Amino acid sequence: MSQLLHIMNELLAGKDPTETPDPIVPGYEPSVPDPLKSSTSTILGWAAGLGIAAAVLGSLVGWLCVAVGHNTERGALAARGKQGILWSLVSGGGIGVTSSLVLAFYNLTN
DSSP, X not given: OHHHHXXXXXXXXXXXXXXXXXXXSOOOOOOOOHHHHHHHHHHHHHHHHHHHHHHHHHHHHHHHHHHHHHHTTOHHHHHHHHHHHHHHXXXXXXXXXXXXXXXXXXXXXX
16 A cells, blocks of 8 residues: 555656656566567458458348348348348448557557
8 A cells, every 4th residue: 555655645746657766667668479479460360351251241141131031021031131231330340440459559569
């Protein structure tokens, strides 16, 4: 508990905690070990590619359900197809954003 009080005392006094002789967070450079750099990048790329491919496949199946449901007058099947299309768009966007963020943070450590 005294460490928290000490930190708060320094912050309230206007001192920069990193400029003290005993800093709160020591100098640390995050990095990925050399043998893991290429394999980690490959795994992240494949995971993003497979996720987007699955989202596209889900969208195609959704459009198939809409077409079959519309032509056979099965409204529930067409409605499920439309819902599947929306979910595949959301999942594709989520996978794209997530993979971009993960790869960006991964590349920051290189």
